[in-house]
Amino acid sequence: xxxxxxxxxxxxxxxxxxxLMVSLMSCSKNLTTNTDSLYxxxxxxVTSSATxxxxxxxxxxxxxxxxxxxxxxxxxxxxxxxxKSIVPMMASRAGLSATETAQVTKYVTRGR
Ligand code: HEC
Numbered sequence: 001x002x003x004x005x006x007x008x009x010x011x012x013x014x015x016x017x018x019x020l021m022v023s024l025m026s027c028s029k030n031l032t033t034n035t036d037s038l039y040x041x042x043x044x045x046v047t048s049s050a051t052x053x054x055x056x057x058x059x060x061x062x063x064x065x066x067x068x069x070x071x072x073x074x075x076x077x078x079x080x081x082x083x084k085s086i087v088p089m090m091a092s093r094a095g096l097s098a099t100e101t102a103q104v105t106k107y108v109t110r111g112r
Pocket of ligand 1: 062065066067068069070073078086087090091093094096104
């Protein structure tokens, strides 16, 4: 391609597309495929509604099912109330059982 022959308008159009693509890519949230950054439940995370086994199973189900279509969201990205409306919708997309859905909810809300 001979860049000298491109008109200024054409260069501007190419630049505009490039800027649009960069901004579209950067508007995604901090999604991760690095599971090390996802908290590992300990006895300190146990609540009256979530056992350690629930939280551990929830973490595994989350990692195995919730990063297929997009990166894994951090549990800290949303409030417990938000997660409780998001997880049921996503669980049906991910094909989770009722038990797995409950466990994932407990994990991402830290048992709240
Ligand atoms: C079959 C594909 C698919 C799977 C599997 C999936 N998601 Fe999603 N998810 C999407 C799509 C598409 C969007 C964006 C559009 C939307 O919000 O409906 C999304 C959006 C989200 C959002 C952002 C919602 C918002 O309003 O900001 C969260 C959080 C999320 N998913 C969590 C999860 C969790 C947790 C799981 C596992 C239970 C999961 N996803 C599994 C397709 C999927």
